[in-house]
Amino acid sequence: MNKSSFGNHFTVTTWGESHGKALGAVVDGCPAGLSLNEEDIQKFLDRRKPGQSRYTTARKEGDLVEILSGVFEGKTTGTPISLIVRNTDQRSRDYGNIAYTYRPGHADFTFDAKYGFRDYRGGGRSSGRETIGRVAAGAIAAKILETLEISFYTYTKSIGPVKIESFDAEEISKNAFYMPDAKAAEAAGAYLEECMKNQDSAGGIIECRIKNVPAGLGNPVFEKLDAVLAEAVMSIGAVKAVEIGDGIQVSAMKGSEDNDGFHMENGQITKNSNHAGGIMGGMSDGSEIILRAAIKPTPSISQPQNTVTDSGEETSLEIHGRHDPVIVPRAVVVVESMCALAIVDALFSNMTSQMDRIQEFYQK
Numbered sequence: 184m185n186k187s188s189f190g191n192h193f194t195v196t197t198w199g200e201s202h203g204k205a206l207g208a209v210v211d212g213c214p215a216g217l218s219l220n221e222e223d224i225q226k227f228l229d230r231r232k233p234g235q236s237r238y239t240t241a242r243k244e245g246d247l248v249e250i251l252s253g254v255f256e257g258k259t260t261g262t263p264i265s266l267i268v269r270n271t272d273q274r275s276r277d278y279g280n281i282a283y284t285y286r287p288g289h290a291d292f293t294f295d296a297k298y299g300f301r302d303y304r305g306g307g308r309s310s311g312r313e314t315i316g317r318v319a320a321g322a323i324a325a326k327i328l329e330t331l332e333i334s335f336y337t338y339t340k341s342i343g344p345v346k347i348e349s350f351d352a353e354e355i356s357k358n359a360f361y362m363p364d365a366k367a368a369e370a371a372g373a374y375l376e377e378c379m380k381n382q383d384s385a386g387g388i389i390e391c392r393i394k395n396v397p398a399g400l401g402n403p404v405f406e407k408l409d410a411v412l413a414e415a416v417m418s419i420g421a422v423k424a425v426e427i428g429d430g431i432q433v434s435a436m437k438g439s440e441d442n443d444g445f446h447m448e449n450g451q452i453t454k455n456s457n458h459a460g461g462i463m464g465g466m467s468d469g470s471e472i473i474l475r476a477a478i479k480p481t482p483s484i485s486q487p488q489n490t491v492t493d494s495g496e497e498t499s500l501e502i503h504g505r506h507d508p509v510i511v512p513r514a515v516v517v518v519e520s521m522c523a524l525a526i527v528d529a530l531f532s533n534m535t536s537q538m539d540r541i542q543e544f545y546q547k
């Protein structure tokens with residue numbers, strides 16, 4: 184558990200606890216010669232950090248990253264890249280009443296079931312704060328993908344019952360929810376105010392669209408690209424479902440509706456539609472990859488809840504502390520980072536032609 188490795192070729196280990204001294208990641212397998220500085224990573228971390236709006240945890244963290252190794256004179260050296268973010272605003276006293284009592288919906292009971300004890304301060308390793316390491320590593324993966332012109336749009340599709348009804352890419356970074364629809368963002372704010380007034384929380388859906396992934400990435404069996412992406416995204420705390428393309432809706436469609444027909448466009452094989460979400464038979468088909476992640480409502484809510492202690496006593500629990508009333512906006516960049524890591528790992532593992540393109544780029 185203390186080692187959350189990701190991938191076989193581009194390997195990421197995240198480390199650290201929410202109330203420990205620091206958190207971070209070690210990235211192995213990044214090619215030498217990639218131009219990389221702290222700002223490249225910081226701009227990703229800034230999209231995740233607490234305190235971006237009144238709809239996030241009130242914990243005050245700058246989440247400033249330091250690169251400890253693997254970069255010399257602004258370029259990666261091909262050796263392990265170690266990244267650290269120090270914790271500065273732990274308030275462990277908030278967690279005194281969950282040291283022996285299990286929070287419904289969090290990992291307290293299952294941690295004890297597996298290990299027999301746990302770091303209850305801030306949830307330890309099961310805190311959403313662990314995602315700092317994923318995002319820091321994801322920024323490096325995204326930088327590699329940028330050299331191949333592979334790019335991402337990741338945004339909030341819904342919060343609770345409020346769904347986006349229009350798409351304006353410019354709008355995504357302009358509201359607290361990373362929604363591409365200003366009206367929906369306003370309605371989401373009103374919904375959240377209601378939840379907060381009732382000491383409750385909300386969930387929602389994040390959509391990630393990946394452009395310019397060449398056809399043929401992935402594998403026809405086992406490490407299928409859709410399976411690899413789903414595993415990567417499902418490993419984020421609070422993600423309860425992952426869909427590719429039309430996802431669960433295909434179960435109600437007819438073959439004639441779901442199939443994406445082909446035609447020729449400028450000498451290229453092109454699909455008429457994209458119900459498949461850019462992946463067929465476990466391999467990318469050259470169209471946009473479309474993935475959605477369903478995020479549950481934040482489990483730590485302050486209204487009294489029925490639960491039990493670790494000695495089996497039934498009790499009522501009021502959770503203290505500074506929690507996200509909704510996880511979705513802060514998880515947008517986490518989903519993007521995990522997708523970037525999965526795509527880089529897939530590229531490095533089975534497309535030698537892509538490796539050549541990367542090497543060519545660095546040697547320029």
Ligand SMILES: Cc1cc2nc3c(=O)[nH]c(=O)nc-3n(C[C@H](O)[C@H](O)[C@H](O)COP(=O)(O)O)c2cc1C
Pocket residue numbers: 240288289290309310311312314419420421422479481482483484505506507510513514517
């Ligand atoms: C970015 C992010 C922020 C989170 N913030 C909180 C929070 O403030 N309070 C909380 O109880 N859970 C929060 N979570 C969710 C818990 O980490 C998660 O529910 C817990 O680890 C149990 O895992 P599970 O929900 O996948 O079963 C957050 C998750 C993420 C990814």
Ligand SMILES: C=C(O[C@@H]1CC(C(=O)O)=C[C@@H](OP(=O)(O)O)[C@H]1O)C(=O)O
Pocket residue numbers: 201202232233240241242244273274277304305306309310311312313483504505506507
């Ligand atoms: C601090 C972050 O989010 C935390 C995620 C979290 C949880 O249980 O997941 C619980 C809270 O932790 P604490 O009570 O220690 O402040 C959140 O604030 C972060 O993600 O950076």
